[in-house]
Amino acid sequence: MNSLWHHRVSIITGSYGSGKTEVAINLSLAKRSFYGNEAIVSLIDVDIVNLYFRSRDKFEELAKRGIHVIAPAGDLRHADLPALPASISGSLHDTQQQVVLDVGGDPAGATVLGRYQADLPEGSYDMILVVNPYRPYTDNVDAMQRLISAIESKSRLRITALCNNSNLMGFTTPEDLLRGQDLLGELEVRTGLPTAFVSCVPAIAPAVSVMLPNVPVLQLGLYMLPPWATGNNYAGEV
């Protein structure tokens, strides 16, 4: 088994702007690379809150890399409507599929998960809270704890682990992840939730591994880049 997940279904949640989509895309790629080319890996975009920088925007690109993106089709792909394809339930029940759910931000975005509560019995999924303490309203442990309660209440599911995605985008240093881990450490103590992994760009991954030797690192290839960014940095490797 891989250290980044324990179950077939990984649910990626958190506050908006915490980096859920990058984590979800790269976790899908990690699953694909772990299980090999025969594996069916579905990335389910249930983000009905956000409207730009969504998994569905990379539909074609991810398809080429063996990831099946499930999202509203046709015109609905470009809308911010609470419309979800029926095939989501199919993927959740298909034991042959590896599934990653990219959930909308905040309790508002997590509400959509409540719809799938019956498809997701406790113990059948990992539900990972992505945390970036450099974002407003998740910059302290009390706020993180409130977020956990609110997301669990709206989604009717249990968060099972944490992801330390401390970052200031291009300005991120390994020390930023270390400082973030201090906060997550306290959150671990208070909630009993373990840190499943830290996530960062490949350039700082070796230094992060040295500083945080007990936590697996998910290297992030960046997909949600603005149109003026040059060059892509596709890693998606563990």
Place this chain on the structure above:
Amino acid sequence: MKQRVLMKGNEAIAEAAIRAGCRFFFGYPITPQNELPEYMSRRLPEVGGTFVQAESEVSAINMVYGAAGAGARVMTSSSSPGISLKQEGISYMAGAQLPAVIVNIVRGGPGLGSIQPGQGDYFQSVKGGGHGDYRLVVLAPANLQEAVDLVTEAFDIADLYRNPVLILGDGLLGQMMEPVEFRQSTPRELPAKDWATTGLCNHNGQKNVINSLVLHAIDLEAHNIHLQEKYALIKVAEQKAELLHCDDAELVVVAYGSTARIVKTAIAQLRDQGHRVGLLRPISLWPFPEDAFAKVMPVAKDFLCVEMSAGQMVEDVKLVVNGARPVHFYGRMGGIVPTPNEIATQVLQIMGVK
């Protein structure tokens, strides 16, 4: 923790407003600016401020009128169709000389259009979207740090001239994330708001009236002349532009907001290939930065205006250049964002490079 915070454009604008002393926000939801009122609804009560989700954009702008009239720092925000609804109120505020900051996070138009980014509201912003002879100061940030800094300054400009200031962003700027710092700015010296309706006890028993109705033609003309004199002052004092690689630029690209950042990427590529291309980025769209054009004119042979519209700012570029140089245009519409390669191709065509 560092001073820098990772923020979404809409959030950064809201936080900057609060730090500039804005304590009132009235708005109505519309994509892609919803994070702005959402952030305000959460944050304003923490600082003793007031957030109201009005029943419509028309109500919201009139609440802004009221709060500004009482001397408060106040903001509203919306996106294209919602800003259209606010135009009557904006004209009233310009007429009554009320300071406020209005944010337009532009989407694709016309009509309901799309929720993708656009720059099709340039005419509406700088030519007076409402009725009557008035001007808004229009500031167009190209990154989130600049958005933060400009919002801070916008409140000062509004108070200094007693005039509404419009922050013109686009969906991309509202939705993207960047680290920002809320730094101390050098505050301007601002006149006391002795005109505000704060109660007779606060202005020596003298009655203050906020109004844009002037029934006598002679009085209304005098009022208009006063406004025009004020706009003339602003035109001289408040021009802002960025010049990049313009010292030796034979071709100057003119672009604002998000588009200017894409142009920068294109220019970096073109410069690497040895082409003498520069960027003139208007930051104030009104007043249009005419002085910056005067600086680049001696070397520039051609201008290329790039917009996410059918071509609106290009008309102002032509007015400034006044026929002295060819002014070309390249634009995308409907929420399509041009790529650096598209822009580079246009530049090379104009420069006659095969």
